[in-house]
Amino acid sequence: GENVEQHPSTLSVQEGDSAVIKCTYSDSASNYFPWYKQELGKRPQLIIDIRSNVGEKKDQRIAVTLNKTAKHFSLHITETQPEDSAVYFCAARAGFQKLVFGTGTRLLVSP
Amino acid sequence: GAVVSQHPSWVICKSGTSVKIECRSLDFQATTMFWYRQFPKQSLMLMATSNEGSKATYEQGVEKDKFLINHASLTLSTLTVTSAHPEDSSFYICSARDLRQGEEGQFFGPGTRLTVL
Numbered sequence: 001g002e003n004v005e006q007h008p009s010t011l012s013v014q015e016g017d018s019a020v021i022k023c024t025y026s027d028s029a030s031n032y033f034p035w036y037k038q039e040l041g042k043r044p045q046l047i048i049d050i051r052s053n054v055g056e057k058k059d060q061r062i063a064v065t066l067n068k069t070a071k072h073f074s075l076h077i078t079e080t081q082p083e084d085s086a087v088y089f090c091a092a093r094a095g096f097q098k099l100v101f102g103t104g105t106r107l108l109v110s111p
Numbered sequence: 112g113a114v115v116s117q118h119p120s121w122v123i124c125k126s127g128t129s130v131k132i133e134c135r136s137l138d139f140q141a142t143t144m145f146w147y148r149q150f151p152k153q154s155l156m157l158m159a160t161s162n163e164g165s166k167a168t169y170e171q172g173v174e175k176d177k178f179l180i181n182h183a184s185l186t187l188s189t190l191t192v193t194s195a196h197p198e199d200s201s202f203y204i205c206s207a208r209d210l211r212q213g214e215e216g217q218f219f220g221p222g223t224r225l226t227v228l
Contacts, residue, residue, distance in 0.1 A: 034217075043204060043219040044155065089154060098145070099206075099217060101154045 002027040004092050006102030014110055019077045021105045023090035026071065030092040033073045034099070035064060038087045047088075048075070080109045113139045115207050117220035124195055125228055132190045132223045134205030140185035141207035145217070146178075149202040161188055195227045 003026040013019050025033075031052035036044035050057045050064045050073065057064050063076040073092075077084055090102040114137040124130050134144060143162050147155040159175075161167035161182035169175045179191040188207075192199055205220040 041202075041222070041224070043221045045219075098157055098160060100157075103154050106152075 002030060002092055002094065002097070002100040004090060004100050004102040006090050006105060008105060009103065010106045010108070012108045012110065013080050015080060015082060017080055019075075019080050019084070019107055019109075021075045021088055021090070021107075022072065023074070023092075023102050024070075024072050025092040025100075027092070027094055028068075028071065029094040031095065032093045033064070033066060034091050034093075035062075035075050036089045036091065036101075038089065038104075044089060077107075080107075082109050082111050085109045113137075113207075113209075113216065113218040115141075115205065115218045115220040117205055117223050119223060120221060121224040121226075123226045123228065126196050127194055129191055129193045130195055130225060132192075132203055132205075132225075134188045134190070134207065134220050136186050136207045136209075136218070139207075139209050139218075141188070141209055142185065143208045144182055144188040145206040145208075146180060146188075146190050147204045147206065149204060149222075155204060158190075192225065195225070197227045200225055200227045 006023045034049035035047050037047045038044045048062050048064050050066050061078045066073040085108050088105045091099045093099045116135045118133045146158045149155050157170050158173045159167040159169045161180050163182050163185050167180040182188040202222050202224050204222040208217045
């Protein structure tokens with residue numbers, strides 16, 4: 001089955017810096033890669049996703065890149081703000097199979 | 112966007128009692144619902160997948176007799192934790208999909224925090 005690894009587990013940056021979170025997956029059949037932001041005690045919220053037929057997708061300060069050959073995908077947040085502080089999860093899914101989550105990255109943005 | 116609700120948002124119960132958690136899709140029909148459990152500072156772990164009108168598929172290591180899942184309609188799934196014990200204390204989150212809408216579109220409920228005394 002699919003296995004998703006996520007790094008780093010914690011990431012501290014200064015406000016305005018960029019943050020990068022990286023994930024690797026094992027199942028070459030995976031074709032959908034969402035990223036979720038979860039604040040303490042709340043539901044995961046989808047912030048961006050990418051399909052396997054696209055190499056990069058951007059939405060304002062957030063971008064995701066996908067390298068299918070290496071089975072890597074990454075989340076890039078530019079101009080970080082304190083409100084970006086949260087736990088971020090990557091995930092991978094093959095077709096109609098179950099979504100498999102990474103272990104999470106705790107991002108702390110200091111003012 | 113699609114909305115998924117959960118009830119209750121939190122519950123405290125005594126050891127040995129059963130607790131039922133409801134998950135509803137409010138503005139769409141969910142052919143498939145997923146139940147996750149999340150311990151503090153950990154990732155979401157899938158417990159089971161349920162398709163409307165059929166038995167749930169449980170992940171390895173999840174006791175089907177302890178975590179009863181019912182998905183009787185396209186808008187409601189329930190998770191019953193039977194004979195709850197303190198180690199069952201966790202954050203339970205449901206998620207719903209309408210497979211007729213394609214591969215994407217998996218929406219999460221707000222979660223239920225269960226504390227077993």
